[in-house]
Amino acid sequence: MQGMERITSRQNAIVKRFRDLARASRVAAPAGRAEHRGQGGDAGEVLLDGAHLVEEALACDVPIDVAAFSDRQIDDAFSPLSRLARDVRKHGGRPLVVSDSVLAAISPVQQPSGVVAIARARATDVRAVFAAARTPGPHLPVVFVLAGLQDPGNVGAIVRTAAGFAAAGVVAIEGTANPFSWKALRGAMGGTFRLPVAARGTLTDVIASAERERVRLAAAVPRGGTPLPRVDFREPIALILGAEGRGLAEPALEAAHETVTIPMHAPIESLNVAIAAAVILYEATRQRGMRTDGSVR
DSSP: TTTEEEEEETTTTHHHHHHHHHHHHHHHOOOOOTTTTTTTOOOOOEEEHHHHHHHHHHHOOOOEEEEEEETTTOOOTTTTHHHHHHHHHTTOEEEEOHHHHHHHHOOSSSOSSSEEEEEOOOOOOOHHHHHHHSSSSEEEEEEEEEEEEOHHHHHHHHHHHHHHEEEEEEEEETTOOOOTTTHHHHHTGGGSSHHHHOOSSOOHHHHHHHEEEEEEEEEOOOOSEEEEGGSSSSOOEEEEEEBTTTEEEEEEEEOOOOEEEOOOOTOOOOOOOOHHHHHHHHHHHHHHBBBSSSSSS
């Protein structure tokens, strides 16, 4: 594509920037004050792999700093990637053309899709996520609190589902994979840009925010809790989800006002946590009613 900067050396400084970000984003979201990278704070760099994520970022006004495009796939000025490169530039980003070897070096996946980008996404404060549950609007007053989910794919899938059902938001606390890591972002398919997501927080933050915003806390457990259809989703609620297998730690269970169980036939006792999140949101939507345009009343 004419007029675009071209990079053919793996020693270029931009390659190191991409690789450093890929390594850093593998780290789970550390515990810390919820205000870190919160609303009003500086946006953090995130790695976007694939055209769909770049398109979603642009559609949600997430700034793209730099986007590297495969030289083989961008030769045609009318190709989708060529159009995307022009959109990146139009929105103030820096599009680059790179060789296959450079793309392989900067892409976090073994088979690069043709474009990798660095964007600036802003995580939300824990309290702001809970406040969203109490804000009137066409969304479900449901917050997911992810406690100890180490698989970024599951974290991303939950964020995607939460966005798809118009949930109030998602909070990741100690021991949970970073929802802004490249793998979680890829799993969320752009959902991360469409609802409030708190990338780091503590159980203490969650308890304080729930009390301040008058949002009741419930813990999802495999057995012994209130059957899901009997849980009242008409008022704001935050569901604490733990890792499949280990479940929730005792402090999280003690913080909950109630426990919730998805009824299942024996001998199956539990679902994948992302699937469980979808079932919970479907029930919340069913209780509140759904209009023909997909919004809830």
